[in-house]
Amino acid sequence: MNITWTDIMSADDAFDGEVVRVDTGAKNLAIYQVNGQIYCTDNVCTHGNALLSDGLLEGHEIECPFHQGRFDVRDGRVTCEPASKALKTYPIK
Numbered sequence: 001m002n003i004t005w006t007d008i009m010s011a012d013d014a015f016d017g018e019v020v021r022v023d024t025g026a027k028n029l030a031i032y033q034v035n036g037q038i039y040c041t042d043n044v045c046t047h048g049n050a051l052l053s054d055g056l057l058e059g060h061e062i063e064c065p066f067h068q069g070r071f072d073v074r075d076g077r078v079t080c081e082p083a084s085k086a087l088k089t090y091p092i093k
Helices: none
Strands: 019-023 028-034 037-042 056-058 061-063 070-072 078-080
Touching (some): 061 078
Antiparallel strands (some): 019 028, 056 061, 061 070, 070 078
């Protein structure tokens, strides 16, 4: 599989334990750094129209600021209801 990479930000702009919002034109993304590893997901919660970059990052989980649904930023899976649909994740290099 060929991946087309898009330069969206410098790794120096991601800080451990924080979330950065990045708009690429077509996509609104959230970039997370946890224990030195960087992850990328869609920035909009799958349960409601909330920006995850406004939420709380605890370890590998991002909590939605509206209804407190949680997702694992490594693979997008739901870790706490009321969210039920996984987040889309993107590879980072």
